[in-house]
Every structure is written in structure tokens, then in C-alpha cells.
Amino acid sequence: MSTTQIPEPTRELSAQEQRQLDLYRQVVRIRRFEERAYRLFMEGLVKGTSHLSLGMEAIAAGFGEAMRADDYTFCTYRGHAHTLARGTPMEGVMGELLGRASGVCGGKGGSMHLTSVEHGAMGSYAIIGAHLPIANGAAWSAQVRGSGQVAVCFFGDGTTNIGAFHEALNLAKVWNLPVVFVCENNLYMEYTAIGDVTAVEHPAADRASAYGLESIIVDGNDPDAVYEVAATAIERARSGGGPSLIEAKTYRHGGHSRADPGTYRPDDEVARWLARDPVVTYRQRLLDGGVQPALLEEIEDRAQADVDAATEVARAAPPPQLQAAYTNVWADGGSSWRK
Amino acid sequence: MAEVITYRDAVARGLAQELRRDPTVHFIGEDVAAAGGVFKATKGLLEEFGPERVRDTPISEEAILGAAMGAAMTGLRPVAEIMFSDFLATCWDLVAVEIPKTRYMTDGQISLPLVIRTANGGGLRFGAQHSQAVENWAMSIPGLKVVAPSNPRDVIGLLAAAIRDPDPVVFFEQKSLYPTKGEVPDGEIVEELGVASTLRSGRDLTIVALASMVPRAVAAAEELDTLGISAEVIDLRTLVPLDVTTVVESVKRTSRLITVEENPRLCGWGAEIVSIVGEECFWHLDGPLTRVTTPHIPLPSADALEDEFLPSVSRIVEAAQKVLL
Numbered sequence: 001m002s003t004t005q006i007p008e009p010t011r012e013l014s015a016q017e018q019r020q021l022d023l024y025r026q027v028v029r030i031r032r033f034e035e036r037a038y039r040l041f042m043e044g045l046v047k048g049t050s051h052l053s054l055g056m057e058a059i060a061a062g063f064g065e066a067m068r069a070d071d072y073t074f075c076t077y078r079g080h081a082h083t084l085a086r087g088t089p090m091e092g093v094m095g096e097l098l099g100r101a102s103g104v105c106g107g108k109g110g111s112m113h114l115t116s117v118e119h120g121a122m123g124s125y126a127i128i129g130a131h132l133p134i135a136n137g138a139a140w141s142a143q144v145r146g147s148g149q150v151a152v153c154f155f156g157d158g159t160t161n162i163g164a165f166h167e168a169l170n171l172a173k174v175w176n177l178p179v180v181f182v183c184e185n186n187l188y189m190e191y192t193a194i195g196d197v198t199a200v201e202h203p204a205a206d207r208a209s210a211y212g213l214e215s216i217i218v219d220g221n222d223p224d225a226v227y228e229v230a231a232t233a234i235e236r237a238r239s240g241g242g243p244s245l246i247e248a249k250t251y252r253h254g255g256h257s258r259a260d261p262g263t264y265r266p267d268d269e270v271a272r273w274l275a276r277d278p279v280v281t282y283r284q285r286l287l288d289g290g291v292q293p294a295l296l297e298e299i300e301d302r303a304q305a306d307v308d309a310a311t312e313v314a315r316a317a318p319p320p321q322l323q324a325a326y327t328n329v330w331a332d333g334g335s336s337w338r339k
Numbered sequence: 340m341a342e343v344i345t346y347r348d349a350v351a352r353g354l355a356q357e358l359r360r361d362p363t364v365h366f367i368g369e370d371v372a373a374a375g376g377v378f379k380a381t382k383g384l385l386e387e388f389g390p391e392r393v394r395d396t397p398i399s400e401e402a403i404l405g406a407a408m409g410a411a412m413t414g415l416r417p418v419a420e421i422m423f424s425d426f427l428a429t430c431w432d433l434v435a436v437e438i439p440k441t442r443y444m445t446d447g448q449i450s451l452p453l454v455i456r457t458a459n460g461g462g463l464r465f466g467a468q469h470s471q472a473v474e475n476w477a478m479s480i481p482g483l484k485v486v487a488p489s490n491p492r493d494v495i496g497l498l499a500a501a502i503r504d505p506d507p508v509v510f511f512e513q514k515s516l517y518p519t520k521g522e523v524p525d526g527e528i529v530e531e532l533g534v535a536s537t538l539r540s541g542r543d544l545t546i547v548a549l550a551s552m553v554p555r556a557v558a559a560a561e562e563l564d565t566l567g568i569s570a571e572v573i574d575l576r577t578l579v580p581l582d583v584t585t586v587v588e589s590v591k592r593t594s595r596l597i598t599v600e601e602n603p604r605l606c607g608w609g610a611e612i613v614s615i616v617g618e619e620c621f622w623h624l625d626g627p628l629t630r631v632t633t634p635h636i637p638l639p640s641a642d643a644l645e646d647e648f649l650p651s652v653s654r655i656v657e658a659a660q661k662v663l664l
Binding site: 133140144167 | 365391396397399401402403404405406407408409410411412413414415417432433436437441442443444445446447448449450452481482504505506533534579580581582583584
């Protein structure tokens with residue numbers, strides 16, 4: 001978590017203003033981190049692939065703000081944002097992207113598998129749909145244990161056409177599980193527009209009624225709106241009211257992955273969504289609401305400094321030792337299959 | 340006091356033993372609770388443990404294994420039934436890609452103490468999509484333990500061991516064995532994973548078998564005895580961990596090996612045993628390492644065909660005679 005010291009305000013901040021500053025801090029931290037991840041990829045330091053949340057920060061931030069410390073996050077290979085939004089230290093996330101021993105998974109997970117159980121980040125899942133049933137399982141366990149924990153499961157619009165999505169929603173409703181499914185609809189699966197291959201207009205929300213759920217659509221670029229809908233759904237789950245399915249409309253500023261320039265998207269569409277950049281628009285909202293610019297600049301400077309520091313730590317860290325490849329296949333710490 | 344019970348009843352008894360012992364054990368699957376299982380192997384569990392711990396699911400294999408996986412990483416010890424092992428293919432992502440890799444990819448942050456129980460193998464005239472012996476599929480995935488008991492006592496003891504194990508276990512119950520009977524002692528039974536059992540000592544060759552092939556291997560050894568051939572029979576019991584020590588020590592004494600596998604020929608588990616024995620016992624061998632398997636075909640439905648192509652006692656006897664030529 002950021003240890004930002006907010007400059008002494010001239011008047012006491014309301015709870016809402018404080019929350020808005022927290023939300024702004026999160027979207028800025030994620031934005032700066034993702035920009036750095038992209039740069040490090042271009043420098044050849046982040047290898048393999050990486051899927052950025054540039055343009056989609058408000059969803060992870062809004063939910064992260066609404067979640068309790070012991071709630072569970074399940075996210076996808078596009079999961080840097082969700083992992084950071086739970087308070088996972090940037091150093092560990094950056095280390096994992098760079099394939100270093102200092103990474104949150106010791107370099108054995110990579111960009112697509114960020115996990116930090118101690119922060120409730122229960123894994124980033126890289127097979128479409130896989131983690132919806134798994135989030136159900138964590139919610140089932142919370143229900144059995146009476147712990148009051150809620151599982152929040154993020155996924156893309158493309159996931160709404162795979163079987164696991166439908167299996168998971170049905171079981172979540174039948175078992176009344178404390179789980180919140182969050183579809184980040186950025187209009188494109190990988191390269192293909194979701195609307196071109198889907199029978200309904202709103203790929204998640206229009207399916208909700210099939211599982212006895214309310215149809216909920218939210219502006220995924222508005223941190224306040226996301227926070228409100230998240231808080232309501234999480235409270236419903238925590239109080240025994242069962243699952244929710246939320247469709248958050250958003251847009252990725254780049255392509256699907258590092259290899260994709262996103263040229264299949266019409267220029268005017270891109271321009272329209274860039275004008276709705278969640279970081280820029282939210283900053284303006286806070287200024288319009290009377291927040292002092294110095295408060296926002298402090299948050300921005302701090303986010304940049306944290307990203308710089310995390311980058312330096314990760315760059316300086318050694319790669320994993322070769323022996324690490326033979327560890328943690330089994331609970332005994334090893335990898336032996338024979339006796 | 341010992342009791343003779345069926346392999347089928349041993350399943351319910353093993354599950355009940357662990358459900359009674361550990362409140363974090365939960366059991367889910369299709370038709371497992373109210374109906375007592377399509378093979379009636381889980382009868383009585385709902386009545387004793389109630390619908391929260393013994394729970395029916397929709398026909399949604401990914402939802403079933405996902406629920407087990409998510410619960411296992413957050414404090415439960417779930418047992419999930421996949422009705423037929425053929426259906427593992429409908430949730431193979433969970434079986435092969437999610438469950439076995441998660442501990443590794445998270446560098447030990449996540450543990451998955453779960454058991455996938457499934458009815459495996461042929462012999463019941465169900466045709467090629469409900470009769471596959473797929474234990475070799477599971478064996479090929481790093482991160483899965485693989486168990487396949489051959490008798491009621493092992494069903495209880497190995498199921499208990501699987502449930503208590505901190506790693507994910509695929510537990511193959513051979514469906515043609517459900518009506519077979521065996522003696523089980525009173526009280527709690529817990530075996531150890533990765534320990535083969537030598538059912539019969541012999542001098543001339545070692546026969547390694549698993550699950551439904553074990554009684555056939557024993558019958559073949561008895562017939563070979565009348566022909567003056569002394570066969571040692573090893574029930575592997577678990578494929579992962581694999582008790583290499585017992586097999587290798589046996590083959591070093593007998594100098595010959597036959598594996599008896601229900602899975603189709605290519606990449607069956609016996610090929611792995613033969614490969615290990617070839618590397619580690621080469622200088623002790625006096626005959627060709629030999630595999631008796633189902634041919635590399637989908638299993639046909641007609642009884643006349645199924646009986647012919649699953650490994651039989653007579654095929655094992657013939658193979659032994661060839662190895663000893």
C-alpha cells in the first residue's frame with residue numbers, strides 16, 4: 001500500500017472525499033505501474049507477454065476500495081491492476097514481471113499468474129472462464145465457515161461465451177454463494193469485437209436473468225460509480241443475499257496484449273474512449289469538487305516514486321535459482337514422483 | 340473382527356470415516372447425495388452427514404471441480420465426484436491446467452488438499468465413452484497424485500490417505516470392481532500413498548498390475564503355478580507417487596517383468612514402468628520387458644468384443660510363457 005502522506009488540508013476531508021482520494025491514488029498507481037510495465041516490455045526486461053489494464057483502472061480500484069481485507073480476489077491474466085488494488089507491494093509484482101526471485105511467485109508465475117494470498121489476491125487465471133467456478137469454491141468455503149468473506153471475480157467480455165461462465169453463475173445462484181462476478185466489458189475479446197460474436201447486446205448483463213440475477217451495468221470508467229455498485233453487491237453477498245453479476249463498460253487503451261497494436265479498432269471509437277480516460281476525468285471531477293491540486297500532485301508524485309523504486313528493486317534482484325524449478329510441486333516442498 | 344464388504348460399500352465407508360473425523364471434509368457431485376450415487380457407492384452419507392456436507396450439484400463438471408479447488412485453497416478438504424472418468428475430459432482444464440499447477444505457479448502460497456473421485460474403466464458394456472481407463476492421463480500431469488485401489492480394504496485406506504493428503508489426488512475407482520468383495524478390519528483404516536503391495540511372491544517373473552487388473556494378475560499367477568512358473572504379483576495401488584523401489588527390487592530378483600494395464604496401448608502407465616525397469620534393472624534382465632494392455636482402440640460395447648480385448652487371465656498367462664521361452 002502507498003504510504004503517501006497527504007498534505008495537511010485546509011479543512012477536514014469528508015469520508016467521501018477521503019474515499020475519492022483513495023480511489024484516485026489507486027487509479028494513478030495502477031496507471032503509472034502499467035505504463036512502466038509497457039516500457040520495460042519494450043526494453044526487453046518484461047518477457048513473454050503482458051496484458052495491461054491501461055484505461056480500465058477504475059474497476060480494480062473501485063472494487064479494491066469496497067472490499068474487506070480478508071475478501072478474496074480472483075482475476076485474469078490481465079491482473080496487474082487487481083493484484084495491486086488489494087495492496088500487494090509493487091516490488092513483488094514488478095519482480096514477478098521481470099522474472100526475478102523477488103517476485104510474488106518467486107518468478108514461477110509471471111505476468112499472467114500474479115498471486116498474493118496474504119493480500120487476498122487468490123490468483124490470476126490465464127484460461128478463459130476457469131476462475132469463475134474457483135471463485136465459487138472460495139465463496140462456498142466462506143459460507144461453510146461462516147467467515148463473512150466475499151469472493152470477487154473479475155473477467156473479460158469474451159468469458160461470457162464459455163461454458164464455465166454459465167456453469168458458475170448457475171451454481172452460485174443455486175447455492176446462494178457470497179460471490180460477485182465482475183465482467184470488464186472492454187468491447188473486444190482479443191482481436192474480435194464481442195458484439196460480432198455474441199447473441200445479446202450486453203454480454204454479461206443480458207445473461208443475468210437466466211440465472212435469476214438482477215441486470216447491472218455500470219460505467220467502468222467512473223471510480224465512484226464502480227465503488228457504489230461494488231459496495232452494494234459485496235454487502236449483499238456478505239449479508240447472505242447471494243451472488244451478483246455486474247457488467248462494467250470500459251475500454252483498453254492498447255491492444256489485447258503486448259503483441260497487439262489494436263489496429264482493428266475504428267479511430268473515432270478510440271478517440272471517444274480516450275476522452276473518457278478514467279484517470280484524467282476523475283482528476284477533473286475531484287478538482288471540480290474543490291480538492292486542492294496539491295493533494296492530487298502529491299498522490300501522483302508518490303505513485304511515480306513508488307513505481308521507480310519498485311523498478312529499481314526488481315532490476316537489482318537476481319533471477320530465481322535453478323533449483324527453484326524443482327520446488328513446490330508438492331506440499332512437502334519438492335517435486336519427487338517416485339518412492 | 341473383520342468383515343467382508345463390497346468395493347462399492349467400501350467407498351461409502353471410507354468417505355464416512357473421514358467425514359466423521361474431520362469437519363472440513365465435504366463431499367459434492369452429481370446424484371451423490373439423495374440418490375446415493377449412480378453406482379450406489381455413496382449411499383447413506385446424506386442421511387448421516389446432512390445436505391451441507393454431502394451435496395448434490397448440477398451436471399456441471401467445471402463448476403464441481405472449481406468449487407472443490409476454490410474451497411480447498413480456503414480451508415476445506417473437499418471430495419468431488421466426477422461420475423465417470425470419461426467426463427474428466429469435460430473439466431480437463433481444472434484437472435490438468437488449474438489444480439496441479441497452482442501450488443507451483445504461486446510458489447507454495449496455495450495448497451489444494453482435494454480429492455477427485457471417479458468411476459474408471461470398462462467391463463460393464465457401456466461403450467467407448469463410459470468405459471475408458473484413463474489413469475494414465477492423470478499420471479502424465481505433474482502435480483497430481485494418482486490412486487487406483489483394487490480391493491475394499493484399499494478403497495477405504497487409500498481414500499482416507501488421499502483425503503488427508505495435502506496435495507490434489509485423483510482417485511480412480513474401477514467400476515467393474517464395485518460388486519467385488521473383500522475382507523476389511525474393524526476400526527479406522529488408513530494406508531500410505533506410494534506404497535505398492537506384493538500380493539504373491541515368486542521367482543521367475545514379476546507381474547505388475549493395477550485396480551481391475553490385479554485380480555486377473557493373481558488368477559494368472561495361480562494358473563502359471565500349475566505350469567511350474569513362479570510369478571510375483573505387485574499391486575501398484577498408486578501411480579503417483581510411484582513405488583519404484585518395490586518394482587525394481589522385485590525385478591532384480593525375478594529378472595523378468597510383465598505389466599498388465601487396462602488403458603489402451605500407447606503411453607499407458609506400463610510403458611513408464613518398463614522404461615524405468617529398462618534403465619535401472621537392465622543388467623538383471625533375462626527376458627523381454629512385456630506389456631499386456633487393451634489394444635489401441637476405443638473400447639467396443641458388445642460383451643463378446645469387450646471381453647476379448649480387455650486383458651484377460653489367459654493373455655497374461657500366454658505373455659508369461661513367451662517371456663520365459
